[in-house]
Amino acid sequence: xxxxxxxxxxxxxxxxxxxxxxxxxxxxxxxxxxxxxxxxxxxxxxxxxxxxxxxxxxxxxxxxxxxxxxxxxxxxxxxxxxxxxxxxxxxxxxxxxxxxxxxxxxxxxxxxxxxxxxxxxxxxxxxxxxxxxxxxxxxxxxxxxxxxxxxxxxxxxxxxxxxxxxxxxxxxxxxxxxxxxxxxxxxxxxxxxxxxxxxxxxxxxxxxxxxxxxxxxxxxxxxxxxxxxxxxxxxxxxxxxxxxxxxxxxxxxxxxxxxxxxxxxxxxxxxxxxxxxxxxxxxxxxxxxxxxxxxxxxxxxxxxxxxxxxxxxxx
Amino acid sequence: xxxxxxxxxxxxxxxxxxxxxxxxxxxxxxxxxxxxxxxxxxxxxxxxxxxxxxxxxxxxxxxxxxxxxxxxxxxxxxxxxxxxxxxxxxxxxxxxxxxxxxxxxxxxxxxxxxxxxxxxxxxxxxxxxxxxxxxxxxxxxxxxxxxxxxxxxxxxxxxxxxxxxxxxxxxxxxxxxxxxxxxxxxxxxxxxxxxxxxxxxxxxxxxxxxxxxxxxxxxxxxxxxxxxxxxxxxxxxxxxxxxxxxxxxxxxxxxxxxxxxxxxxxxxxxxxxxxxxxxxxxxxxxxxxxxxxxxxxxxxxxxxx
Numbered sequence: 001x002x003x004x005x006x007x008x009x010x011x012x013x014x015x016x017x018x019x020x021x022x023x024x025x026x027x028x029x030x031x032x033x034x035x036x037x038x039x040x041x042x043x044x045x046x047x048x049x050x051x052x053x054x055x056x057x058x059x060x061x062x063x064x065x066x067x068x069x070x071x072x073x074x075x076x077x078x079x080x081x082x083x084x085x086x087x088x089x090x091x092x093x094x095x096x097x098x099x100x101x102x103x104x105x106x107x108x109x110x111x112x113x114x115x116x117x118x119x120x121x122x123x124x125x126x127x128x129x130x131x132x133x134x135x136x137x138x139x140x141x142x143x144x145x146x147x148x149x150x151x152x153x154x155x156x157x158x159x160x161x162x163x164x165x166x167x168x169x170x171x172x173x174x175x176x177x178x179x180x181x182x183x184x185x186x187x188x189x190x191x192x193x194x195x196x197x198x199x200x201x202x203x204x205x206x207x208x209x210x211x212x213x214x215x216x217x218x219x220x221x222x223x224x225x226x227x228x229x230x231x232x233x234x235x236x237x238x239x240x241x242x243x244x245x246x247x248x249x250x251x252x253x254x255x256x257x258x259x260x261x262x263x264x265x266x267x268x269x270x271x272x273x274x275x276x277x278x279x280x281x282x283x284x285x286x287x288x289x290x291x292x293x294x295x296x297x298x299x300x301x302x303x304x305x306x307x308x309x310x311x312x313x314x315x
Numbered sequence: 316x317x318x319x320x321x322x323x324x325x326x327x328x329x330x331x332x333x334x335x336x337x338x339x340x341x342x343x344x345x346x347x348x349x350x351x352x353x354x355x356x357x358x359x360x361x362x363x364x365x366x367x368x369x370x371x372x373x374x375x376x377x378x379x380x381x382x383x384x385x386x387x388x389x390x391x392x393x394x395x396x397x398x399x400x401x402x403x404x405x406x407x408x409x410x411x412x413x414x415x416x417x418x419x420x421x422x423x424x425x426x427x428x429x430x431x432x433x434x435x436x437x438x439x440x441x442x443x444x445x446x447x448x449x450x451x452x453x454x455x456x457x458x459x460x461x462x463x464x465x466x467x468x469x470x471x472x473x474x475x476x477x478x479x480x481x482x483x484x485x486x487x488x489x490x491x492x493x494x495x496x497x498x499x500x501x502x503x504x505x506x507x508x509x510x511x512x513x514x515x516x517x518x519x520x521x522x523x524x525x526x527x528x529x530x531x532x533x534x535x536x537x538x539x540x541x542x543x544x545x546x547x548x549x550x551x552x553x554x555x556x557x558x559x560x561x562x563x564x565x566x567x568x569x570x571x572x573x574x575x576x577x578x579x580x581x582x583x584x585x586x587x588x589x590x591x592x593x594x595x596x597x598x599x600x601x602x603x604x605x606x607x608x609x610x611x612x613x614x615x616x617x618x619x620x
Contacts, residue, residue, distance in 0.1 A: 003418075003419070003421065006418040006419065007418070007419070009418060010415050010418055010419070013407070013411060013414075013415065014404060014407070014415070017404070017406050017407045017411065018406050131402055131404065131405070132399070132400060132402030133402050133403065133404060135368060135398040135399070135402070136397075136398075136402065136403075136416065136460060137419075138367070138368060139366045139367065139368065139391060139394065139396055139398070140391065140416070140419040140420060141387075141388040141389070141391050141392045141419075141420060142388070142419055143387070143388065309370075311329075311363070311368070311369040311370060312363065312368040312369065313360075313363070313369065
C-alpha cells in the first residue's frame with residue numbers, strides 16, 4: 001500500500017511538472033470567467049428578479065406562456081407553467097440568479113474536463129514509451145500490474161481534482177458576478193413525479209456525479225487504446241470522435257434491439273432522472289449500470305493483459 | 316560461491332524466428348563481463364531478458380540464484396541497469412528524476428540520493444531540468460539511477476554509445492572502481508571491441524543469437540607473446556631476406572608490406588638490425604591483441620555500426 005502511494009506521488013509529480021497540465025486549468029478558468037461575463041453583460045438579470053408582487057408577476061408570466069402554448073403545437077411551456085404555479089401555491093419566492101445556479105449550469109462544462117481527462121489518459125502510458133522511460137520504469141521491484149493501476153488511478157485523481165476546481169472556481173466567479181443566496185438555497189424543478197423542491201447543493205452534486213460517469217468511461221477507453229497501440233494521438237482521436245458521435249450512432253441504430261447494449265446508449269444516466277426518458281424502451285437504471293460496469297471491466301482487462309504480457313522491445 | 320548471474324539455455328523466439336539460440340554462461344562476483352557482437356546479434360534482446368523487459372521463451376536467468384522469470388521482484392532488486400540510452404524525464408530536474416526512481420524501491424533515503432549524486436559528480440546541475448543536460452551528463456544520470464539501491468549487478472547496454480573519448484575513459488574508470496572496490500558485477504555490451512576491451516575481465520562474443528566464445532582479457536601482451544609485425548620499408552626484398560637469413564624468422568610480402576610473426580621481445584632487436592643495414596623505415600606496425608584478430612575472424616565485416 002505504501003509503495004502504491006509512492007507510485008501515485010510519482011505519477012502526479014510527472015503530470016504536474018509539465019506546463020500542458022497547468023494550461024488545462026488555465027483554459028477552464030478562462031472559459032468560466034468568459035461565461036460569467038457574457039451572462040452578466042447580455043442577460044439582464046435585474047429584469048428577471050421579482051419584487052414584492054412576485055405572485056402577480058408569475059401569474060402574468062403564466063398567462064403569456066399559455067398564449068404561446070396555444071399557438072405552438074409541439075414545443076410547449078408546460079413545465080415552466082407548472083413550476084410557476086408551484087411557487088404561487090406553496091408561497092415560495094423564486095430566488096434571483098446566483099453563484100449556485102451558475103455552478104449548476106457549469107456542470108455542462110464537464111464535457112471539457114472529459115476532453116482533458118482523455119488527453120491525460122491517452123498519454124500516461126504512451127508517453128513513457130515515447131520518452132523511452134518505460135524501460136527504466138519496469139526494471140524496479142514492482143509488478144507491472146501495480147504500475148498500470150497506479151497510472152489509471154492517477155487519471156481518475158486528475159479528473160476529480162479538475163472537477164473540484166470547476167466547482168470551486170464556478171462558485172467564486174459566480175459569487176463575484178451574481179452574489180450568493182445563502183449556503184444551501186433550494187431549487188424548484190421538474191422531477192420524475194411532477195414539480196418538486198430540491199436542495200440546489202444536492203442537485204449540483206447529482207449533475208456533476210452523473211457527468212463523471214461519461215467522463216470515466218471515455219477516459220478508460222482512451223487509456224485502453226493508449227496501452228494497446230502505444231500512441232496517444234490515436235487514443236485521443238478515437239476517444240474524442242466517439243464521444244461526439246456516440247449519440248448519433250445510437251440514433252442510426254436505435255431501431256435494432258441490440259442497440260441498447262452499445263456503450264453510448266448507457267453513458268448518459270440523466271435519462272433516468274428528472275424529466276428525462278430512456279433512450280430506448282425496456283432500459284432501466286439497473287440495466288445501464290450493468291452495461292457500464294461490463295464495458296469498464298472489459299477496457300481495464302484489455303489494458304492489463306497487453307501491458308503485463310508485452311515485451312518491451314526496441315523502437 | 317554462486318554466480319552473480321547465470322544464463323541457463325536461454326532461448327527467445329519472436330513469431331517463428333529464433334533470435335536467441337540457447338545461451339549458457341555465468342558472471343562471477345566482482346567481474347566486469349563484456350558482451351560483444353555486431354548490431355543485430357542479440358545483445359540487447361539478451362539484456363532485456365536479463366532485466367525482465369522481455370519474456371524468456373525457454374530456459375531461465377538466475378540473479379544471485381533467483382529466477383527472473385519466477386521471482387521477478389526479488390531478483391530485480393539486485394540489479395541496476397541502463398538499457399540503451401539513459402532516457403530521463405526531460406521536463407523534471409535531475410533531483411526529481413532520481414527521487415522518482417528512489418520512491419519505487421523501499422529504503423532509499425534522500426541522503427543516499429545525495430551520495431550517488433556526489434559519486435557521479437552532478438552536484439551543480441542536479442536542480443536543473445534534465446532536458447538541458449549534455450549527453451555526458453545524462454549518461455551520469457543513468458549511472459546514478461542504476462546505483463541508487465546499491466545493486467550487486469550492474470548492467471550497461473552500450474554505455475559508450477555517442478560519448479567522446481574522454482567520456483568513454485571516465486565511464487571505464489567508474490566501472491573498474493565499482494568492480495574492484497565494491498565487488499559489483501558489471502555486464503557491459505558493445506559492438507566495438509576497442510571501447511570495452513580495456514575495462515573487461517572477460518569478453519563473450521555473440522553472433523546470430525549464439526555465444527561463439529568467451530575469452531579472458533590479458534592485461535598486456537607479455538614479452539614472450541607472439542605478435543604480427545608489418546614493416547613499411549624502402550626495400551621489401553632486402554628486409555625479407557634479412558628476416559629470414561639473419562634472424563631466422565618466417566616473412567612474406569603482403570600488400571607492399573613485409574609481414575612477420577615473432578615474439579614481442581625480438582621487435583627492438585629487429586629495428587636495430589634494420590637500422591644497421593641502412594634501411595629506410597617508414598613504419599613498424601605491431602598488430603594488436605590476439606582477441607581482436609579473433610573478433611575480426613569471427614565477426615568479419617559486420618563490425619561497422
